[in-house]
């Protein structure tokens with residue numbers, strides 16, 4: 693009798709459909725941006741794993757959803773995985789949400805999805821798409837979006853931060869960085885020093901919220917703007933940088949001739965400066981004369 697019961701339970705378990713893990717995006721500010729599928733999913737699942745249960749409780753309460761909340765953050769993700777597998781094995785559906793936007797995008801969930809995705813048991817992982825600050829910001833930036841790189845948060849320490857910025861300075865694709873209020877001014881200053889004053893940037897602040905603001909200009913102008921008013925440094929930011937444009941050989945020659953002429957013109961009249969520059973660069977004297985005249989003006 694006991695044996696039969698045990699066998700039945702085991703086969704029932706084996707045949708029992710596994711639950712699904714739903715990766716649910718939530719708004720990045722404006723609660724009106726929640727999707728119908730997100731609400732339906734959060735209502736129907738057995739458990740909701742959340743980065744910060746107090747935050748998610750507020751969201752759920754706003755939408756009249758009860759929800760069995762379980763904490764899943766960077767510090768307990770590894771330990772939670774076995775437990776979540778157990779819940780899924782017993783047929784429970786689970787939703788994963790983060791504090792804002794899409795989970796795993798600079799938010800917890802990577803280890804869980806990686807582990808379930810590579811498990812032989814074929815766990816079902818379903819996305820419930822919605823807001824993410826990166827895509828929201830790119831949609832209004834007006835920078836090339838056919839190719840871009842997502843850099844997330846830069847390291848907090850200056851050595852690590854500068855190393856990445858130096859590596860990225862010649863990156864031809866649009867670059868997208870996340871930044872917090874504590875470090876936005878420092879990051880912009882470091883970029884100005886490494887990328888140069890003229891690089892085009894777009895800073896999106898507090899997207900979809902009451903004080904949404906978008907700054908467009910170059911790094912030198914942005915550095916001034918961010919330090920203009922302490923309010924400009926408040927809130928959440930997406931910083932987008934135009935990719936590096938490789939100069940043609942002609943442009944390189946023109947730029948270096950200009951640099952040389954600027955130095956010579958500090959000491960010499962136009963005619964003499966262009967004559968010396970022609971000897972150094974091998975370019976025609978009259979071309980350099982015209983360039984020297986335009987620099988003088």
Ligand code: SAM
Pocket residue numbers: 720721790792793794795796797798799823824825826869870871872896897898899900901928929930
């Ligand atoms: N998972 C989120 C997503 O999908 O965008 C990102 C979470 S990450 C911990 C938080 C960062 O995202 C903020 O520091 C900021 O850089 C960016 N961010 C989130 N909401 C934003 C908003 N409303 N406006 C601008 N940036 C935002």
